[in-house]
Amino acid sequence: MDTLGRLEDLPQDYRDDLTKQNLVPLWPSLRAVLPPGVPTRNTKPIHWSYAALRPLLMRAGDLTPMEKAERRVLVLANPGHGLENMKASPAMYLGMQLLLPGEWAPSHRHTPNAVRMVVEGEGAYTTVDGEKCPMSRGDLILTPTGLWHEHEHAGDKPVVWLDVLDLPIIYYAEASYGTEGQRQEVRDGRGDQAYASGGVVPTALFERSNKAYPMLRYPWAGVRDTLLALAADQPKLDVVQVTYVNPETGKDTQNNLGFYALMLRPSQALRLPARSPACVFHVIEGSVEIEIEVSTFNLSEADTCCAPGYTSVNLRNCSTEKPSFVFLADERPLHKKLGVYECRN
Numbered sequence: 001m002d003t004l005g006r007l008e009d010l011p012q013d014y015r016d017d018l019t020k021q022n023l024v025p026l027w028p029s030l031r032a033v034l035p036p037g038v039p040t041r042n043t044k045p046i047h048w049s050y051a052a053l054r055p056l057l058m059r060a061g062d063l064t065p066m067e068k069a070e071r072r073v074l075v076l077a078n079p080g081h082g083l084e085n086m087k088a089s090p091a092m093y094l095g096m097q098l099l100l101p102g103e104w105a106p107s108h109r110h111t112p113n114a115v116r117m118v119v120e121g122e123g124a125y126t127t128v129d130g131e132k133c134p135m136s137r138g139d140l141i142l143t144p145t146g147l148w149h150e151h152e153h154a155g156d157k158p159v160v161w162l163d164v165l166d167l168p169i170i171y172y173a174e175a176s177y178g179t180e181g182q183r184q185e186v187r188d189g190r191g192d193q194a195y196a197s198g199g200v201v202p203t204a205l206f207e208r209s210n211k212a213y214p215m216l217r218y219p220w221a222g223v224r225d226t227l228l229a230l231a232a233d234q235p236k237l238d239v240v241q242v243t244y245v246n247p248e249t250g251k252d253t254q255n256n257l258g259f260y261a262l263m264l265r266p267s268q269a270l271r272l273p274a275r276s277p278a279c280v281f282h283v284i285e286g287s288v289e290i291e292i293e294v295s296t297f298n299l300s301e302a303d304t305c306c307a308p309g310y311t312s313v314n315l316r317n318c319s320t321e322k323p324s325f326v327f328l329a330d331e332r333p334l335h336k337k338l339g340v341y342e343c344r345n
């Protein structure tokens, strides 16, 4: 590769004149913005242990009452992006949120799209657009852009969930803002009931739903059963994986991030190809060894890790007897929209 001219090769008076006119020479930075073959990635492979973060999250419950937090969250920040920037990857924000018995996280809505993956506890609800969604371990609940949502806890033990938002990309686009609201009126009609059986959708007088987000809660029990059934029906199937989709369109549930569940058979090893988007892994059940570039992480239940894009990832179920179940989130829908999605195998 030819070496391009450097900034310091230019006379100082010329550089000063450029700066005065808000002008910048491209050639000293050209290789940095268009590196050969593989993009520069700030995203580092990082593992967040739930056992290590849980005491700190519980302490936040003692230190900061809900009225001083609104959302009591510890952000899983990737140091490669700078902790203060609160990014797991270029387009993904991750946070562990704690709700204590009797607490209410007030109604609001915002432009970033969010989902929550329930990590522990029973008895909490998220009300989204008037739909009261129960929260149990492994349930995925959507709070898409612009929809009112609030969280309430009627149980007797702490509830924790993992928030996954496209906040970094919406913030980068200077399009991130929120609005406070009033407690919502709960309405009848839950999407997880209407779409409970795969392959059929509600059709009133031959008309289909025109809601952008017809299903807001994806109960883990159903997804887990689907993975087990898939594995039992196809014993030679190498990859037992499903995508969370909008049941009316079959497309991704949200605009920028994709969500998936993967089952690893006992002792199964699986290589995920090098794809352009960054990917997040959260173990719902079991224990999984994840190898990303030179890092190897042993994930226990409720642990989370992230991998940069353009790198393959090796997964291995550490159990010789039981399947392991992993929730994945990635930036595939965004990369598809941008026209930069790649799978390099």
Ligand SMILES: [Fe+2]
Pocket: 108, 109, 110, 114, 143, 149
């Ligand atoms: Fe929110």
